[in-house]
Amino acid sequence: MLSILGILNLLLDIVWFLVLTQVIISWLINFQVLNIYQPVVAQIWQGLNKILQPIYAPIRRLLPQTGTFDFAPMVVILGIMILRIILSKNGAALS
Numbered sequence: 001m002l003s004i005l006g007i008l009n010l011l012l013d014i015v016w017f018l019v020l021t022q023v024i025i026s027w028l029i030n031f032q033v034l035n036i037y038q039p040v041v042a043q044i045w046q047g048l049n050k051i052l053q054p055i056y057a058p059i060r061r062l063l064p065q066t067g068t069f070d071f072a073p074m075v076v077i078l079g080i081m082i083l084r085i086i087l088s089k090n091g092a093a094l095s
Contacts, residue, residue, distance in 0.1 A: 002091060002094060005087050005090065005091045007082075007085060008087055009084070011031060012080050012084060012087075015055070015076070015080060016077065016080050018048060018050065018051060018052060019073050019076050019077055020077075021048060022048040022049070022052055022073065024071050025041075025044065025048065029041075029045070042072055047058075052073075052076075055072075055076055056070075056072040056073070056076070059071075059072045059075050059076065060072050064077070079092075
């Protein structure tokens, strides 16, 4: 059972890293440090969007429209934090 919790923690870490990477890249694009017309930046940006879109889409449907600010990554990060707390409490109860 602890191995399943370890795998779930690993998956949460991967999603955490992907969301954080996308947020940082979006800031760099908005502040014109990175250019979306560069092929490498465009590929990374499109890849992250394709990976994270299935996670963001249900959250964006539930949240109110706020214009240019997107709260979906923040909700995902908060959800990951909550899941980590739940997994750590259950992992401590199992051992």
